[in-house]
Amino acid sequence: MSPISRPRGTEDLLPDRLAAMARATEVGMRVASSFGYRQIATPIFEATELFTRGVGDTTDVVRREMYTFPDRSGRSLTLRPESTAPVLRAFGESSLRELPPPVRLSYAGPMFRYDRPGRGRYRQFHQFGVEAVGDGGAELDAEVIAVAWDWLSELGLGGISLQLNSIGDAQCRPAYRQALLDHFAPHLAQLPELDRARLGRNPLRILDSKEPGTEELMATAPRTLDFLCEDCRDAVERVQSALRAYHIPFELNPRLVRGLDYYVRTTFEVWHEDLLGAQNALFGGGRYDGLSELLGYPAAPGVGFAAGLERVVMLAPPGPSLAPPQVVVCSAQPTAVPLAIDLAQKLRRDGLTVLSDVGRRSLKGKMRAAERSGAGAVGLLGDEEVKAQRVTLRRLSTGEQLTVRPEEVSLQVREWEQATDGGEVHS
Ligand code: HAM
Numbered sequence: 357m358s359p360i361s362r363p364r365g366t367e368d369l370l371p372d373r374l375a376a377m378a379r380a381t382e383v384g385m386r387v388a389s390s391f392g393y394r395q396i397a398t399p400i401f402e403a404t405e406l407f408t409r410g411v412g413d414t415t416d417v418v419r420r421e422m423y424t425f426p427d428r429s430g431r432s433l434t435l436r437p438e439s440t441a442p443v444l445r446a447f448g449e450s451s452l453r454e455l456p457p458p459v460r461l462s463y464a465g466p467m468f469r470y471d472r473p474g475r476g477r478y479r480q481f482h483q484f485g486v487e488a489v490g491d492g493g494a495e496l497d498a499e500v501i502a503v504a505w506d507w508l509s510e511l512g513l514g515g516i517s518l519q520l521n522s523i524g525d526a527q528c529r530p531a532y533r534q535a536l537l538d539h540f541a542p543h544l545a546q547l548p549e550l551d552r553a554r555l556g557r558n559p560l561r562i563l564d565s566k567e568p569g570t571e572e573l574m575a576t577a578p579r580t581l582d583f584l585c586e587d588c589r590d591a592v593e594r595v596q597s598a599l600r601a602y603h604i605p606f607e608l609n610p611r612l613v614r615g616l617d618y619y620v621r622t623t624f625e626v627w628h629e630d631l632l633g634a635q636n637a638l639f640g641g642g643r644y645d646g647l648s649e650l651l652g653y654p655a656a657p658g659v660g661f662a663a664g665l666e667r668v669v670m671l672a673p674p675g676p677s678l679a680p681p682q683v684v685v686c687s688a689q690p691t692a693v694p695l696a697i698d699l700a701q702k703l704r705r706d707g708l709t710v711l712s713d714v715g716r717r718s719l720k721g722k723m724r725a726a727e728r729s730g731a732g733a734v735g736l737l738g739d740e741e742v743k744a745q746r747v748t749l750r751r752l753s754t755g756e757q758l759t760v761r762p763e764e765v766s767l768q769v770r771e772w773e774q775a776t777d778g779g780e781v782h783s
Pocket of ligand 1: 458
């Protein structure tokens with residue numbers, strides 16, 4: 357029988373990688389919490405309509421990338437491809453909407469998109485993100501960017517650039533859309549098929565085009581920033597001035613459009629120099645003031661970002677590696693097993709990290725494994741020790757050996773650790 361392997365585009369998070377992702381999430385949650393963001397978790401599956409309405413049914417995410425299935429009662433469900441629409445649904449449906457705005461929320465978890473798997477691109481990936489809901493003030497846009505920026509700096513991630521744009525709102529976007537259509541109309545025949553389709557469905561998406569034929573025409577295309585109404589112009593100025601106050605450098609990029617339909621005004625992405633091509637964003641976000649109404653709830657303006665954790669971990673310098681066990685407790689004979697288990701448990705209660713090695717293999721094999729584990733000390737229990745109710749404790753870095761009572765082991769291990777940290781031993 358052929359072995360069963362994991363589905364394409366998914367990953368088993370092995371301990372080292374999982375630890376790195378957990379650390380990145382933990383640092384993110386800590387930074388977000390220092391800005392007043394509190395964690396929320398929404399279901400991994402939702403009613404399909406949440407995304408067709410919220411994210412928009414002309415987007416690639418909804419048209420081609422959703423994992424959608426009927427449940428046993430025939431309801432159409434979708435594994436969440438993103439979390440902004442779910443968080444807004446949860447906000448609209450709960451007592452959160454009674455809190456004084458903005459309500460600051462953070463989240464992390466798996467998302468699902470039937471994307472073409474590649475470097476930093478998965479079908480199940482993980483996001484860390486925040487949403488600030490209930491306030492339309494442009495300074496809040498800068499605040500969510502600051503959360504992300506501080507997070508990446510704390511992870512030691514350099515080589516990044518913040519791309520900022522405003523795509524206008526219901527007032528000024530129609531005129532911009534028309535100007536784009538007018539610009540490309542005389543050249544339709546010259547456009548690649550993909551971009552002709554984009555123009556028909558959602559003209560702004562053409563700004564994102566990487567097709568060579570379109571790129572040339574893009575150079576002279578109208579720019580979103582030149583079409584903003586007064587309110588949108590004021591907002592984009594306020595975002596920039598708040599970003600300066602946060603000392604966050606940015607580049608105005610009038611070609612930055614995002615792949616999801618709910619954005620108004622501010623959109624942003626952070627790019628990394630090592631992530632090239634279409635998938636160069638470490639994180640993206642923006643303002644989505646009409647989303648709540650689209651989902652059938654009262655108005656709740658908001659802004660947020662989400663970052664791909666796989667991409668962040670791939671580019672951030674590795675964090676501290678996992679600490680080795682402090683003690684390995686070994687039994688030399690089967691008769692010593694109960695005492696060895698007992699000792700290991702006692703040491704764990706004392707706060708130490710302990711491996712217990714009480715199987716039937718030879719003591720020599722156990723000692724070799726203890727050395728390989730990088731442990732500081734080994735507690736040995738054989739017939740002699742059981743009779744005398746003592747433990748033979750060996751310090752692995754020096755070979756020093758003592759016989760002590762079980763209740764003295766923790767103290768002795770800690771003393772040796774302090775001596776090592778104090779520079780007495782250089783291993
Ligand atoms: P998004 O740009 O679709 O935005 O995704 C955000 C980030 O998720 C991307 O920048 C990327 O790092 C990561 N990502 C997306 N697709 C994949 C994939 N297939 N594999 C690995 N990583 C991926 C959103 O999801 C919005 N909800 C962000 C937002 C929050 N806007 C406002 N609030």
